[in-house]
Amino acid sequence: MTKPFPTKNLRFFLTAPSPCPYLPGKRERKVFTALDGYDAEGLHDVLTNSGFRRSQNIAYRPSCESCDACISARVPVERFEFNRRWRKIMTRNADLTRALKPAEATHEQFWLLRRYLTSRHAEGGMADMTFSDYASMVEETAVHTHIVEYRYSDGPKKGDLAAAALIDVLGDGLSMVYSFFDPEEPRRSLGVYTILDHIQQAHAAGFGHVYLGYWIPGSDKMEYKAQFRPLELLLAGEWRTFEPVEF
Numbered sequence: 001m002t003k004p005f006p007t008k009n010l011r012f013f014l015t016a017p018s019p020c021p022y023l024p025g026k027r028e029r030k031v032f033t034a035l036d037g038y039d040a041e042g043l044h045d046v047l048t049n050s051g052f053r054r055s056q057n058i059a060y061r062p063s064c065e066s067c068d069a070c071i072s073a074r075v076p077v078e079r080f081e082f083n084r085r086w087r088k089i090m091t092r093n094a095d096l097t098r099a100l101k102p103a104e105a106t107h108e109q110f111w112l113l114r115r116y117l118t119s120r121h122a123e124g125g126m127a128d129m130t131f132s133d134y135a136s137m138v139e140e141t142a143v144h145t146h147i148v149e150y151r152y153s154d155g156p157k158k159g160d161l162a163a164a165a166l167i168d169v170l171g172d173g174l175s176m177v178y179s180f181f182d183p184e185e186p187r188r189s190l191g192v193y194t195i196l197d198h199i200q201q202a203h204a205a206g207f208g209h210v211y212l213g214y215w216i217p218g219s220d221k222m223e224y225k226a227q228f229r230p231l232e233l234l235l236a237g238e239w240r241t242f243e244p245v246e247f
Contacts, residue, residue, distance in 0.1 A: 010043075014063060022219040026067050032060035040142035045171045051234045053213055054168060054177060056140040062214070072234035073215040073242075074173065075195075077202045079230050086196055093193045096150045096162055103145040103166070105135035112161050112180060119183035137166070137178070144169040145177070148201075150194070157182075163190045165198065173209030174202050195228065 012033045020026035035044055035057050044054060051072040052059040062070040082090070110131050117127055129137075138147065150163040163181035167174055176198060181190035195212070202210050215233065216222040225231070231242040 116180040
């Protein structure tokens with residue numbers, strides 16, 4: 001359970017509207033506050049459970065004038081079941097090795113990120129990211145953050161970086177801040193595998209949840225998150241189990 005935290009003295013700010021990167025024709029706006037002070041981790045826990053996400057030393061959440069499509073999503077680790085599809089993906093990537101690294105940017109990670117962005121998000125806001133930008137994303141954190149690296153252990157790519165995930169450790173779970181992977185290995189489903197592996201890691205560590213960020217119904221880029229059922233969504237200030245309508 002997230003501990004109480006005094007939030008009445010926080011200062012919140014609002015960004016100017018800008019084009020939404022997920023829903024065509026929409027304008028996005030965000031409310032944000034600084035993650036600093038004597039207990040940034042406690043504040044981070046409270047804000048994450050209230051629907052905020054972290055970017056460097058800022059916590060933000062959507063505050064759009066005419067849209068509320070962004071919904072915070074998390075996986076309840078204890079209730080998650082590895083069905084046949086998930087087990088196949090885990091088996092397909094059993095040859096990968098995992099290593100936990102400090103929140104320090106490397107050029108190897110950056111060039112994998114560049115390949116990933118060019119292949120998957122060439123028109124996105126991160127497409128022109130420099131190494132300095134990436135280092136800021138990774139290293140500017142006031143909370144418990146690390147990187148998980150996945151490497152090929154066999155074959156022609158032996159030793160190469162296959163995927164990486166920037167992770168925040170919360171009081172009640174793991175928050176997947178950002179992940180990226182080798183775009184030349186579509187059969188492996190590396191993005192899905194990274195989430196499944198963190199569900200296993202959270203379970204082994206005794207955490208209750210894996211936070212996936214925002215699910216946006218109608219956005220092809222975010223649709224994959226709805227597959228991780230049971231999924232909990234933050235609706236009207238309460239975390240509720242997602243029950244899709246079947247037709």
